[in-house]
Amino acid sequence: MIRAAHTMAHALLCSCLLFGVKTWAVTIIVNPSVTISSASQNAVRAMFAMKLLQWPDGQPVRVFVLPDDNPLHRTFCKEALDIYPYQLRQTWDRQIYSGTGQAPTEVGSEEEMLKKVASTPGALGYVRKVKPGDRVRTLSVSNPVRTFSAE
Template sequence: MYFALSLSLLAIGTEVRADGHYEIIINPSVKERILSSNTLRSIFSMHLKTWSNGAKIRVFVLSDDDQLHQIVSKEKLNVFPYQLRSTWDRLVFSGTGQAPIKVNSSEEMLEKVASTPGAIGYLWRANINENVNVLEIK
């Protein structure tokens, strides 16, 4: 029973992942619709701090060992998760920047990005609803 269930969960899991259905999501207050991947990396590296209209960017991430975090890091940002971590640590402990805000689940990611002005994060497409916008990365 357990086995069958976990197998089916696994099957659904790989299905979700196989066609790469995840998105960079933003709070509806953000006016940007398209970003270059370099700008996106600059945002997740916590170097670019404001949107083009001057509002604060607030970055939300899942745990370093979360699978989606690792995929977004490697595929969208084109860096390894450990490099992001060391970039953030350098900023935080030299005072020259801040760390992104860590959320513990997809639900929390959705909730925080939907409710925080200037927020940016990422989610599996299946977990996204109309409370957040999807950002196109070119």
């Protein structure tokens, strides 16, 4: 019985990996003014790299991030963007010190992140989990390999 349950759990885990359905430890959030509810990983990566600067409806994107050494920022970079935090920093540095772009706004904590994203039109950020009553919406990320559902 226990063995059967174990096998079933194992099969379930395998199928999850196989079909690429996975719940991340991070949720991408946007200001309610943002009209889309999902975007490709390429688009999200380009927005956090400060290269894609407007939403499909033309509204400017306002990006908020936690500090480079924040554990949630590290998780976010690796899981949601599939890059290392230092690569994102290199991209911003190249832009701000060569006149070809800007850096995102850094916030000190998840609470501040929620507050800023809720109050800034076009805002994009991330937190661990959205609670009922938070005045933000979640953005799901789709790519050919993985499908992200924000619960």
